[in-house]
Amino acid sequence: MHVIIDYGMGNLASVQRAFEKLDVDVKISNKIEDLRTAKSLILPGVGAFRDAIKALNDSGLSDVIKEEVSQGKKIIGICLGMQLLYEKGFEYGDYHGLGLIKGDIKYLDVNLKIPHMGWNNLKFVKEDPILKYINEDEYVYFVHSYYAVSDSTELIAYSQYGNKVPSIVRNKNVYGIQFHPEKSGETGLNILKAYKEIMES
Amino acid sequence: MLAKRIIPCLDVRNGRVVKGKKFMDIQDVDEPSKLGKYYSESGADELVFYDITASNEDRKTSLEFVKKVAEEINIPFCVGGGVSSLDDFKYILRSGADKVSINSSAVKNPNLIKEASERFGNQCVVLSIDAKKNEKGSWDVYIKGGRENTGLDAIEWAKKGVELGAGEIVVNSIDEDGMKNGYDLELLKKIVEAVNVPVIASGGAGTYEHFLEAVNYANVDGILAASVFHFGEIKINDLKKYLKENNVEVRLAN
Numbered sequence: 001m002h003v004i005i006d007y008g009m010g011n012l013a014s015v016q017r018a019f020e021k022l023d024v025d026v027k028i029s030n031k032i033e034d035l036r037t038a039k040s041l042i043l044p045g046v047g048a049f050r051d052a053i054k055a056l057n058d059s060g061l062s063d064v065i066k067e068e069v070s071q072g073k074k075i076i077g078i079c080l081g082m083q084l085l086y087e088k089g090f091e092y093g094d095y096h097g098l099g100l101i102k103g104d105i106k107y108l109d110v111n112l113k114i115p116h117m118g119w120n121n122l123k124f125v126k127e128d129p130i131l132k133y134i135n136e137d138e139y140v141y142f143v144h145s146y147y148a149v150s151d152s153t154e155l156i157a158y159s160q161y162g163n164k165v166p167s168i169v170r171n172k173n174v175y176g177i178q179f180h181p182e183k184s185g186e187t188g189l190n191i192l193k194a195y196k197e198i199m200e201s
Numbered sequence: 202m203l204a205k206r207i208i209p210c211l212d213v214r215n216g217r218v219v220k221g222k223k224f225m226d227i228q229d230v231d232e233p234s235k236l237g238k239y240y241s242e243s244g245a246d247e248l249v250f251y252d253i254t255a256s257n258e259d260r261k262t263s264l265e266f267v268k269k270v271a272e273e274i275n276i277p278f279c280v281g282g283g284v285s286s287l288d289d290f291k292y293i294l295r296s297g298a299d300k301v302s303i304n305s306s307a308v309k310n311p312n313l314i315k316e317a318s319e320r321f322g323n324q325c326v327v328l329s330i331d332a333k334k335n336e337k338g339s340w341d342v343y344i345k346g347g348r349e350n351t352g353l354d355a356i357e358w359a360k361k362g363v364e365l366g367a368g369e370i371v372v373n374s375i376d377e378d379g380m381k382n383g384y385d386l387e388l389l390k391k392i393v394e395a396v397n398v399p400v401i402a403s404g405g406a407g408t409y410e411h412f413l414e415a416v417n418y419a420n421v422d423g424i425l426a427a428s429v430f431h432f433g434e435i436k437i438n439d440l441k442k443y444l445k446e447n448n449v450e451v452r453l454a455n
Binding site for chain 1: 369397
């Protein structure tokens with residue numbers, strides 16, 4: 001069983017449905033014991049970094065996630081969930097994230113419309129099993145105003161929007177996806193299909 | 202590069218899609234989710250469902266289709282029509298929609314834009330503007346389905362809406378709606394230049410060229426149309442191929 005972590009931020013049902021369509025055994029939960037026994041963790045989220053990390057810290061889930069992941073459990077963060085995997089976020093202040101990937105979450109300060117909203121194409125940086133069923137330049141659906149800034153060692157794919165916006169990242173057993181695979185049509189499903197093989201391996 | 206979005210718009214009354222003369226090749230078009238799925242598989246980038254249920258009492262029941270649409274499709278969708286409160290926003294978003302569009306109610310209560318964007322984020326607050334050209338050569342904002350002139354200037358209203366927190370503007374031209382003579386390019390261009398959020402063109406599409414003009418001349422971010430798609434006059438993927446051949450960034454289906 002894989003656990004979609006419920007910490008009160010955003011619509012988890014669409015992420016759950018996407019995994020269920022792929023016959024992945026997922027459960028939405030905020031219970032510490034479920035996170036402990038889960039085969040892998042899924043961290044979705046929509047909203048502000050500050051509120052999200054506070055909710056995770058207050059419920060004690062942050063520590064559980066960090067412990068489980070340090071022992072090798074796989075986790076995938078989606079949209080705001082990916083941003084929370086980094087060390088620091090700068091939305092409405094200066095907040096510590098989960099620190100599972102090195103780098104910060106900063107405002108996407110480009111001379112274009114913000115939020116970065118709509119379909120953008122993926123540019124591949126390095127090979128990874130998560131890219132197994134998609135091709136470079138396929139489109140995925142983004143909605144966000146902040147983005148990951150790092151030394152890019154974790155970068156698997158990015159999208160161009162004024163800057164290089166990290167769209168798929170990985171640090172060992174920690175994956176992050178900035179866009180919404182559950183809203184990205186066939187391409188999104190194919191990414192989750194590849195991740196299914198990763199999470200079940 | 203961000204792709205230009207092609208957005209079919211579906212009218213829903215009492216939870217059922219309102220049928221025109223003939224929808225192409227689709228069985229059971231009464232189901233909003235079925236038609237939504239058909240469009241999402243045909244290359245639509247986003248969908249808009251417009252609830253035209255007349256009475257407020259029936260609205261809650263009518264909106265139950267939103268959950269079903271969310272179950273069936275895996276592209277973003279917006280729901281509009283009769284939305285007048287934060288509770289309406291909450292219900293629609295919780296049912297699985299990505300965006301909510303408001304029109305008359307925003308004119309009557311501009312604060313709704315502000316409250317909704319603060320509570321749910323500006324990315325899900327879409328301000329829909331019905332505009333009609335006046336004899337002075339500017340555009341007035343109409344409400345109640347184009348029956349009442351508010352006297353507001355459309356460009357100023359778009360700017361104010363964005364200041365209040367609207368994350369996207371849909372511009373419906375009352376003059377061009379259903380005429381198939383093309384979008385109101387001057388109006389679109391002025392609004393695109395006035396705001397820093399995506400602008401979606403609506404009303405007037407009849408040919409491929411009309412879509413291209415809206416992108417090339419007015420630089421809109423997305424294009425919404427209803428009848429040309431429903432009646433099969435224009436197929437979304439053919440339209441996208443045409444736009445791509447003309448150097449417009451679009452998402453082609455695999």
